[in-house]
Amino acid sequence: MTTQALAERDYFTDPSVLLDPYRYFEEMRPRGPVCQLQTHDCLLVTGFEECLEVLRNPTDFSSLNSLASSAFPLPFKPEGTDISAQLEAHRDRYVGGNLVVTYDDARHNNVRFLVSRVFTPSRLKANEAFMRDYADQIVRRVVADGKCDLVGHIATPYVTMVIANLLGVPADDRVLFEEQIARGQTVGSIENPDSPTDTSALEFMAGFFVRYLQDRAANPGSDLLSEFVTATYPDGAKPDLVELVSLAVFMFAAGQDTSAKLLGNSMRYIVDVPGLQQQLRDDRQLIPWMIEEVLRLEGSSKATHRVARRDTTIGGVKVPAGKAVIVALAAGNRDPRRWGDDANEFRLKRPGIREHIAFGRGVHTCAGAPLARAEVATILNRFFDHTRDIAISEAMHGKRGARRYQFEPSFIIRGLENLHLELTPA
Numbered sequence: 001m002t003t004q005a006l007a008e009r010d011y012f013t014d015p016s017v018l019l020d021p022y023r024y025f026e027e028m029r030p031r032g033p034v035c036q037l038q039t040h041d042c043l044l045v046t047g048f049e050e051c052l053e054v055l056r057n058p059t060d061f062s063s064l065n066s067l068a069s070s071a072f073p074l075p076f077k078p079e080g081t082d083i084s085a086q087l088e089a090h091r092d093r094y095v096g097g098n099l100v101v102t103y104d105d106a107r108h109n110n111v112r113f114l115v116s117r118v119f120t121p122s123r124l125k126a127n128e129a130f131m132r133d134y135a136d137q138i139v140r141r142v143v144a145d146g147k148c149d150l151v152g153h154i155a156t157p158y159v160t161m162v163i164a165n166l167l168g169v170p171a172d173d174r175v176l177f178e179e180q181i182a183r184g185q186t187v188g189s190i191e192n193p194d195s196p197t198d199t200s201a202l203e204f205m206a207g208f209f210v211r212y213l214q215d216r217a218a219n220p221g222s223d224l225l226s227e228f229v230t231a232t233y234p235d236g237a238k239p240d241l242v243e244l245v246s247l248a249v250f251m252f253a254a255g256q257d258t259s260a261k262l263l264g265n266s267m268r269y270i271v272d273v274p275g276l277q278q279q280l281r282d283d284r285q286l287i288p289w290m291i292e293e294v295l296r297l298e299g300s301s302k303a304t305h306r307v308a309r310r311d312t313t314i315g316g317v318k319v320p321a322g323k324a325v326i327v328a329l330a331a332g333n334r335d336p337r338r339w340g341d342d343a344n345e346f347r348l349k350r351p352g353i354r355e356h357i358a359f360g361r362g363v364h365t366c367a368g369a370p371l372a373r374a375e376v377a378t379i380l381n382r383f384f385d386h387t388r389d390i391a392i393s394e395a396m397h398g399k400r401g402a403r404r405y406q407f408e409p410s411f412i413i414r415g416l417e418n419l420h421l422e423l424t425p426a
């Protein structure tokens with residue numbers, strides 16, 4: 001394909017970009033770390049430093065379009081060099097405008113403060129035994145069958161159960177939510193670029209969360225929802241119920257696809273990188289290193305989005321207020337200027353690996369990163385405990401070097417729709 005033809009490919013809808021976004025980013029890289037897309041009125045940022053520059057500059061860049069995406073045109077005519085007030089006035093036109101990931105300024109600081117008070121390392125530690133025991137139970141079951149679809153049989157039910165347990169969602173409702181999320185459109189759907197993110201599952205769950213929070217106010221327990229109802233903003237004010245519901249629902253949903261896909265992506269590398277499975281079996285301390293390198297090479301969020309609210313610059317390139325920006329985390333994570341000539345290769349214990357931007361950076365850095373890392377490590381450890389060998393099903397995915405995979409049809413999420421494994425018991 002010529003460079004010209006490539007540039008005309010639509011990042012948001014083209015199936016070949018979905019299949020191999022890394023090739024698309026590599027071919028866009030020579031146009032500069034910050035370049036204008038020909039298909040949409042937005043900038044594509046592929047440089048590591050330039051991605052950081054945007055993520056660390058919430059003064060000039062609003063997160064309002066982080067879910068609506070850069071494909072969503074400004075719903076008003078920008079006036080002047082600072083459109084912050086205009087953006088706020090149109091917040092309800094943006095999908096997810098009532099979710100923490102799209103908030104700016106004081107509203108964001110306030111809600112993020114709640115998260116940091118409630119979602120603490122000690123809280124995660126207290127949940128470790130549950131995570132381990134539940135992982136043990138479901139992994140034993142699939143190993144007894146000798147095979148599984150890692151994404152459908154393990155990853156998705158596991159991450160749902162873990163966050164539900166942490167928050168305190170009653171057991172009967174968990175399956176209902178999982179089904180509702182599965183029925184909804186994927187986040188950043190390439191099939192529906194005009195309305196790529198559907199929040200109907202969140203709205204469905206919101207009604208339930210109102211009741212849970214009201215119940216915890218009357219009968220506090222030891223779960224996160226109980227802590228939400230007593231938590232306050234930094235100035236001591238109490239958040240209203242609507243804000244708490246939207247935060248709790250988002251926390252429930254934010255880690256569903258992303259963590260589940262990270263497990264699938266990790267397993268692919270474990271089985272396909274020659275010798276890696278044995279290396280990890282021999283030294284389990286290497287598992288966290290492997291997870292970080294997979295996050296860098298194939299993190300489950302390919303990109304996030306910002307809109308410039310003031311006239312500004314990225315990497316010296318002028319950016320007018322109102323311009324949408326694709327912050328291509330997956331491209332920054334393979335930028336050879338940061339990661340060297342072997343940026344596209346898997347390398348265990350890569351120096352500086354924790355600096356990758358798979359979880360974003362700055363004020364909106366993923367609040368669930370420690371949980372996601374713990375979930376993946378826990379499941380992988382159980383697989384290594386209970387199996388002697390794990391193989392990718394050749395019948396379903398073809399031979400190594402010529403695999404066939406189906407990817408989530410999303411311009412935000414990077415991950416497999418299914419991963420069929422063959423398991424040899426220990």
Ligand code: HEM
Nearest residue numbers: 066100101254255258259262304359360364366367368372
């Ligand atoms: C591998 C798994 C995950 C990945 C790759 C991931 C990725 C991200 C990224 C890139 C952002 C920043 C978005 C931006 O700057 O616009 C983010 C934000 C967020 N994530 Fe995650 N995430 C993962 C798992 C989770 C989990 C398990 C939770 C749940 C508890 C979670 C909760 C959140 C929240 C609450 C935010 C919003 C933070 C804010 O706006 O201040 N994430 N995530």
